[in-house]
Amino acid sequence: MKKLLLTFAFILTVAYSFAQVPIQIDSEIDGDLYLANKDSKQLAIIIAGSGPTDKNGNSAAGVKANSYKYLAEGLHANGINTFTYNKRMFAQMKKQTLKESDMTFEDNVKDLNLVIDYFKKEYPNIILIGHSEGALVATLASQNNKAVSKLISLQGPGESIDKTLYKQLTTQAPFFAKAVEDIHNKLKNGEQVTDVPPMLMNLYRPSVQPYLISWMKYNPTIEIQKVKQPILILQGDKDLQVKTDQGNYLKQAMPTATLITLKGMNHVLKTVVKDEDNLALYNKPDIPLHDELVPSIVNFINK
Incomplete structure (x- = not known):
C-alpha cells in the first residue's frame, strides 16, 4: 500500500511539473500558464504580434507555426514559468461583438497591464517577451511598472x-x-x-x-529609452518583415541593452536553411524553433 501511495505521489508530481493551466484573465482574455516551478516568483509573459495572432503564435491570416507554444515549452523546460494569452479580439470575434473601428493600439497595452496585474502578486518578478508589434506593446507596459523586471524585444521594429x-x-x-x-x-x-x-x-x-x-x-526608439529595466533586443537575420536594421536602431537608442542577432532565424522564429523555404516555414507547425533562441532568452532571464 505504501509503495502504491508513493507511486501515485510520483505521478502527481510529474503531472504537476508539466502542468499547462488554462487561465481566464477576464471575460474576454484567456491563456495558458506553463507552470514549471510552483515555488518560483518569476513569470515570463509572451505578447503576440499584430493582427489575429493567437496564444500559440498562429493566425487565420496565414500562419500556423506554433512559435509561441514552442517558446513557452522551451522556457518551461528550463524551469521558467511562462504565460501566453489570446488577444481580446478572439473572444469578440466568437461572440460577434468585435467592432474594428473602436480598436486602438493602446487597448493592447491596457490588456497587457491587466495580465500583469492578474499575476503580479504571485509573481512579482515578471519578464515581458514581446514579439513584433507585441515588442512595442511590452515596451510601453514596462515603463514605470515595478512588477516588470526585464524586457525582451523579439523581432521588434525600431521605426514607427x-x-x-x-x-x-x-x-x-x-x-x-x-x-x-x-x-x-x-x-x-x-x-x-x-x-x-x-x-x-x-x-x-x-x-x-x-x-x-x-x-x-509611437516611435519605438523613443519609447525604449523610457524603460529602466534590463533589455534584450533579439532578432534574426532571415526575418522578411523586421529587418536587422530595426534592432540596430533600438540598440543605438538604448546602448545599455543587449543585442543578439541569430543567424538564419526568420520572423516565425524558425531556422531558414534555404531562402526559398522562408515563407513555407510559416505553415509548418512541426518544425522546431531556431536552436539558439530559447538558450539566448534563458541566459538573459537568469543573469
Whole structure:
C-alpha cells in the first residue's frame, strides 16, 4: 500500500511539473500558464504580434507555426514559468461583438497591464517577451511598472509603423509612394482618409484607420529609452518583415541593452536553411524553433 501511495505521489508530481493551466484573465482574455516551478516568483509573459495572432503564435491570416507554444515549452523546460494569452479580439470575434473601428493600439497595452496585474502578486518578478508589434506593446507596459523586471524585444521594429509600412509597400509597388505618403501624413495628424486607392483599401480601410492613427503616435526608439529595466533586443537575420536594421536602431537608442542577432532565424522564429523555404516555414507547425533562441532568452532571464 505504501509503495502504491508513493507511486501515485510520483505521478502527481510529474503531472504537476508539466502542468499547462488554462487561465481566464477576464471575460474576454484567456491563456495558458506553463507552470514549471510552483515555488518560483518569476513569470515570463509572451505578447503576440499584430493582427489575429493567437496564444500559440498562429493566425487565420496565414500562419500556423506554433512559435509561441514552442517558446513557452522551451522556457518551461528550463524551469521558467511562462504565460501566453489570446488577444481580446478572439473572444469578440466568437461572440460577434468585435467592432474594428473602436480598436486602438493602446487597448493592447491596457490588456497587457491587466495580465500583469492578474499575476503580479504571485509573481512579482515578471519578464515581458514581446514579439513584433507585441515588442512595442511590452515596451510601453514596462515603463514605470515595478512588477516588470526585464524586457525582451523579439523581432521588434525600431521605426514607427508608418515608416515600416511605407518601406514594405513601396518596395513591392513603388508607384504607390505618393499615395501612401499622403495617407500617412493625414493619419499622423489624426485625420481620417477618404480617398484611398482601391488596391490599398484592405490595408487602409476606414474601420482600421483609428487603430493606425493611434499606432503611428509611437516611435519605438523613443519609447525604449523610457524603460529602466534590463533589455534584450533579439532578432534574426532571415526575418522578411523586421529587418536587422530595426534592432540596430533600438540598440543605438538604448546602448545599455543587449543585442543578439541569430543567424538564419526568420520572423516565425524558425531556422531558414534555404531562402526559398522562408515563407513555407510559416505553415509548418512541426518544425522546431531556431536552436539558439530559447538558450539566448534563458541566459538573459537568469543573469
